[in-house]
Structure formats: structure tokens, C-alpha cells
Amino acid sequence: MEIVLTKKDATNASIKITLNEADYQPKVAEKIKEYSKKAKLKGFRPGKVPTSLIKRMYGKNILVEEVNGLLSTSLNNYLKENDISVVGEPLPAKDEEDQANWDAPSDFIFHFDIGMASSFDYNLDNFEITRHQIQVGDEQLEETLENLRKQHAQTIKPEVSEKGDFIYGALKQVEGEFTVENAAIPTEQLKEAAEAAFVGLKAEDEVTFTMGEAFKDENAPKYILSVYDEEQLKEMQGDFTLTVSEINRQVPAELNQEFYEKIFPGEEITEEEAFKEKVKEVMAENYQTEAENLLNRNVQDKMVEETEIALPEDFLKRWLLTINEGKVTEEQIEKEFSYFEKELRWSLITRKIKEKNEEVGKVETAEVEAKAKMFIIEQFRKYGMMNTEALGDLDGIARNYLMEENGKNFQRLYDQIQGEKITEWIKEQITIVSQEVSLEEFSEIVKAINAKYEDTTEAPVQTEE
Numbered sequence: 001m002e003i004v005l006t007k008k009d010a011t012n013a014s015i016k017i018t019l020n021e022a023d024y025q026p027k028v029a030e031k032i033k034e035y036s037k038k039a040k041l042k043g044f045r046p047g048k049v050p051t052s053l054i055k056r057m058y059g060k061n062i063l064v065e066e067v068n069g070l071l072s073t074s075l076n077n078y079l080k081e082n083d084i085s086v087v088g089e090p091l092p093a094k095d096e097e098d099q100a101n102w103d104a105p106s107d108f109i110f111h112f113d114i115g116m117a118s119s120f121d122y123n124l125d126n127f128e129i130t131r132h133q134i135q136v137g138d139e140q141l142e143e144t145l146e147n148l149r150k151q152h153a154q155t156i157k158p159e160v161s162e163k164g165d166f167i168y169g170a171l172k173q174v175e176g177e178f179t180v181e182n183a184a185i186p187t188e189q190l191k192e193a194a195e196a197a198f199v200g201l202k203a204e205d206e207v208t209f210t211m212g213e214a215f216k217d218e219n220a221p222k223y224i225l226s227v228y229d230e231e232q233l234k235e236m237q238g239d240f241t242l243t244v245s246e247i248n249r250q251v252p253a254e255l256n257q258e259f260y261e262k263i264f265p266g267e268e269i270t271e272e273e274a275f276k277e278k279v280k281e282v283m284a285e286n287y288q289t290e291a292e293n294l295l296n297r298n299v300q301d302k303m304v305e306e307t308e309i310a311l312p313e314d315f316l317k318r319w320l321l322t323i324n325e326g327k328v329t330e331e332q333i334e335k336e337f338s339y340f341e342k343e344l345r346w347s348l349i350t351r352k353i354k355e356k357n358e359e360v361g362k363v364e365t366a367e368v369e370a371k372a373k374m375f376i377i378e379q380f381r382k383y384g385m386m387n388t389e390a391l392g393d394l395d396g397i398a399r400n401y402l403m404e405e406n407g408k409n410f411q412r413l414y415d416q417i418q419g420e421k422i423t424e425w426i427k428e429q430i431t432i433v434s435q436e437v438s439l440e441e442f443s444e445i446v447k448a449i450n451a452k453y454e455d456t457t458e459a460p461v462q463t464e465e
Contacts, residue, residue, distance in 0.1 A: 003078050010118045011312035014093055015078075017071060019108040027066045032059065060102055067100075071110060085117045087311060087344060088319035115312035115319065117348050122307050127430040129302060131295050132437050132445065134287035136280050140439050144283055145276070149252035152262055156249050161201040164188045166248040171224070174208065174239040183224055185242060189215050205244045212237030287439065294446060295432070296423050303426065304345045311341065350422045361422040363414055371413045372398040 002018040032054050039049040079086055096111035161167055164187055171183035187198045194214040197207050211221045227233050253259045260269040269275050320333050320340065354361050373394055402410040437445070 001074060003074065005078075005082070005084075011116050011310050012315060013084075013114050013116060014096070015075065015090065015112045015114060016096075017074065017110045017112070019067060019070065019074075019110075021106055024063075024067050024070055024108075027070070028059075028063055031062045031066060035062070063105055064102060067108060075112065079114075084114070085119075085348075087115045087117050087348075088316050089323075090114045091315075091319060091322060094318075113315060115315035118308075118310035120307060120309045120348075120352070122303065122349055122352060124426065124429045127302070127306075129295065129298055129430060129432055130435050131432045132291045132442055133434050134284065134291055134442050135436055135438055136283045136287065137438060140283065141276060141280055144279060145255075146252070148263060148279070149255075149259075150250065152253040152259065153250040154253065156251055158247055158249050159202055161187070161199060161244075161247045162249065163195060163199055164249070165198075166250075167198060167201060167242070167244055168246040168248065169242045169244040171240050171242050173236065174241055176235070176238075178225075178236060180225060182245070183242065185224065186220075189217055189220050191216055201244050201247070203244055203246065206241055207244070208239055208241045210238065211240050287442070290446075291442065294442075294449070295427070296420075297449070299423055299426055299430075300346055301342075303349055304342055307345065307349055309345055309348055311344065313337075313341075316340070316344075346419075350419060353422055353425070357425070360425045361418040363417050363421070367417055368402065368410060368413050369395075369398055371417060372402050372409070375413070376401060 001020060001023045002016075004016045005013055006016070007013045032051050035058055036049045036051045036054045037047045039054060040046060041049050041053070044050075075090060078084075079090075090112040091114075093111035093113050100108050100110070158165070167185045167187060168182060169185075171180040173179070185198065187195065190198060191214060194209055197209060201207060211225075215221065221236060222228060222233060225233075225236055227236055253262075255272050255275065257270060260267070260275045263275075264278055267278065269278060317330070317333050317337060320337075321328070321330060324333075350361065376394065376397055402413070
């Protein structure tokens, strides 16, 4: 076997692999013998099928399988042993034609194109970045208090309706037979022009309105009528009459001892000012989590921007198009390539950090399992299942999740944890300057950063086959 690497430039190379008959024939002969022992053919006893017959029937398929296996193993070993930093995967050469006559095998010659990252190093000297300290203002505090009071509101049944009430009753199509026996009209969803008709209503009163024009949310009729077929829904946009049966009103909770205990059980808060200070403290912690997420993102972005790594752009675009054959177009790859390139550069930097600092980013299996359990709990909570004990064997559910897709979920969470640890390590090595900002100022900062990535918010293509 002969493997020859020819560098075209700093990031592109070609590899020529020559396989002699002596390289693959022993394996082919061995595999034919195995087939002959296991084959069940009419007229032959088990294990007595002549190897000549097996060779005639299956020889070509066995040859292709063994040569491709040897080719893949030899190429990967060569790249690893020679410490060649490959990006993407080797591709059949564009400008060379492989010499592989499967019907008359002798020597085989294969050509590959490979893409490489240039040599580089990261530099954390004079690395300075800002950590935003979000200040909670009175306006945000009052807004949060109002939301908390609404979340823990008491439902009452007043005799006369007001703006914001839920009004229940029988709903009948004026020109048609469609009815809903117990419809609920959320008056806070009504447009201003329709609101007045729903104020001052009592039980047994009737109100007529145009379904397709009354609500702010165009999807409201779908849920009020429980009609999800778009064609049928178009027929329901006309006038309806509601005969009121009941009025429900949500009265925000009062700021009292019972409410304080609901929000902060066991805290023994008895005064309104102490309660507000506690809410403010929790808000600051939550906002600071967002600020820390932004800091981590900025650290990664700055590392990528300030670390010079040459990449084989044309090769990578060709590779992405090849492994996503039929799923994406050249135009899609071109449009979203910057996202992929940024992620690749970050991956190369983290790999370099680990090479130079062995303990940095070390991840234990138990950490991945714990992350999986947290993910599963969050998913169930999205659908209202707050009691995690009801999930049963959470450990078993997590293990099954991590094994799905041949372990890709495990690898994804592993890489996520490792990336988080490496980012934390970088933050320990650099200078972080604190800057106090209001929530509005912080929102504008995030908005400006997001604007840079608005066209590439998700990975455009798969990078695994």
C-alpha cells in the first residue's frame, strides 16, 4: 500500500492511495471461506459449498466491501498518525479519476481531496470583555408584581360584565345552524371597536358581533368555536349571537401575608417592603442569568473573531453539499455558511485549548446523565407536568434518551457541557469589566447583537451523515 499526500496550499491537499492485490486479497479470500461455511445452497451440504461457487456468486460484492473498508481505515489512520488537522471529511477528488476495475481486480488507485485548518494559536493576553450588571427599576418591579398578582388571581362571578372579563354562554351563528353550547369570550382579546358591546352584560342578555372582525388575534375564532379546518372556518367569520350564562372575572391577589407565603414559602416575609425587596432580588438574579448568557456568547464571538484560522471555504461548501445531498441547495449553503464557519472555528479553538490544558473541559458521564434528566424534566413541564415523581424511572428515561440515534444525544449534551466548561475557563483567564445598565439598555444591546445573526439563527445543514 502506498499513500501520498500532496499539499496544494495551506488549507487544501490531495491524497493518492494505491492498494496492491496483496493488501486486500487475504481478507477477500478469508471472507469467501466464511461465506462458504455459512451458505445454504440447494444441492450442497451446510459448510460444503465450494469457494469457487461463492466467489462467482458473491466475489465482486465481497471485494468492494473489503477494499472500501481497508481504504477508509487506512486513510483515517494516515491522517491521525500524521497529525493532519482535517476539517469536514475526505471527498473523492474532483480532478482525478479513480482506477478501480472491479471485474478484473489488481492494483487499485484512489484519489481524495481533503480540507485542513491552518496552524494557529489562541491569545488571551489583553483580552477584556464587559459583564453587564442589570439594574431592576421601579417600573420593572411594578410590572412583575402585577404579573404575580394576576397569576395568583381569584375568580369571582360578578352580575355585570366589565372589560377584561370572560363571558360564557350559548353562541349561535346568525345565518346558519352552527352553535356552541358553552362558549367562552375573552374580552381582553376584543378589538377596541367591539369592546363596548360586551361591557354591562348580565345573565340572559344577548350580544351580536362579527366573528371575523371582533378579535385582535386572527386565530381566536378557531379556539372559541373549536373549528380547526380552514375551509370550514372561513364560513364562520360572519355574525354570531351570544346569550350570556355566566361572567368570570379574575381579581388580582392582594399583597398580604397569604400572598407572600405563596410566592416565597418558608421565607417568613411579613411586610410589603420586605416582599418587594425579595422580588427585586430574584428579578436581579434572573436578569443576571441572561447577562451571563450574553457574556458567554460574547466571549466565544471574540475568541473566534480574534483567532486567525484559515479554512478551505470552497472545500467545506462542497462537503456540506455532498453530505446533505438533495436536502439543501448551493444557495442555502452560501447564505448560511457564516454560521457553520463560526461554529467550526469555535470547535477548533476549544480543541486547541484542551490539547494545551488536559483537565480543562473534562466531562464525566454522570454530568451528561444529569443534564439529560434536567432536559427531560423541562420538556414535561412545558406540557404542564410539574410533578417529576409522576415520570417514574427518570434515570431509565434519561438513559434511553442518551442512547437514541446511536448515541448522538449523548454526544450533543457532552459537547454542550464541555463548551460551557471551556468558556468558564476562558473567563477565569481574562479581564472582565462590570458595567451597570438598565433593563432597557440591556435589551437594546441584545437586540443589536441578535441583528447580526438574524439570518443564521439555526444551523443550516447537517454536519453528520
